[in-house]
Amino acid sequence: MGKYIIAGNWKMNKLPSETYDFVKEVVEATKGAECEVVCCTPYVCLAPAVEAAKGTHVKIGAENLHFEDSGAFTGEISADMLADLGVEYVIIGHSERRAYNNETDETVNKKIVKALSKGLIPIVCVGESLEEREAGITMDLIAIQIKKAFAGVSAEDAAKVVVAYEPIWAIGTGKTATDDQAEEVCGGIRNILAALYDEATAKAVTIQYGGSMNAKNCAGLLAKENIDGGLIGGASLKAPDFATIVAAAK
Ligand code: 13P
Helix, strand or coil, X not given: CCCCEEEEECCCCCCHHHHHHHHHHHHHHCCCCCCEEEEECCHHHHHHHHHXXXXXXXXXXXXXXXXXXXXCCCCCCCHHHHHHHCCCEEEEXXXXXXXXXXXXXXXXXXXXXXXXXXXXEEEEEECCCHHHHHCCCHHHHHHHHHHHHCCCCCHHHHCCCEEEECCHHHCCCCCCCCHHHHHHHHXXXXXXXXXXXXXXXXXXXXXXXXXXXXXXCHHHHHCCCCCCEEEECHHHHCHHHHHHHHHHCC
């Protein structure tokens, strides 16, 4: 299956002035990691994060980007700007951005295409609300999100994409999906990718689970066949907790 990747999503936490030391702490705590380790930070923390991660096994990611190359988009950040800094990953379509920042399946697709064209690895978030889960439409909704996200993406590029399954009801709530619930959807995502592309491409894609994954519940989730890593919110803000999750991914 896909390469194991544990990525922290700091969201709107930590200051630029504390970033260098914290990333150094993550580097130390995750030495000997058998998976890829990524810290996705707020834009203003990226420069010190990249500086601290330079020459180490830790990679740095952003939490968003704009889909245009450059121009009159006040307040926005382009793929070129991120790549120029030394950023290697970018989270796209997080449910918080879909909820609060008018992110749609269409903008998600444009951002994925742009990120790939600039050599950034997209971490694409999909997931259902509690209402949608209870209505029994989880997989239908995920299929639409995945198909729209990957529109116009070649098989070669698709194999580089990371998909994060993040049930909205599990984010920041302490209410994790059970190992089986998470595996069911992550396996379903792999089947959708196999139908869109082919088996080899589907197997190459890293599929993460995200939503209250922590040092205590990570082992069961990461042991599942179709869960190749995690996108970690709260627990990525404490280096020892994050390191425990990294150690469980092998
Ligand atoms: P929590 O781990 O804090 O639930 O956040 C998950 C998430 O949204 C990661 O992108």
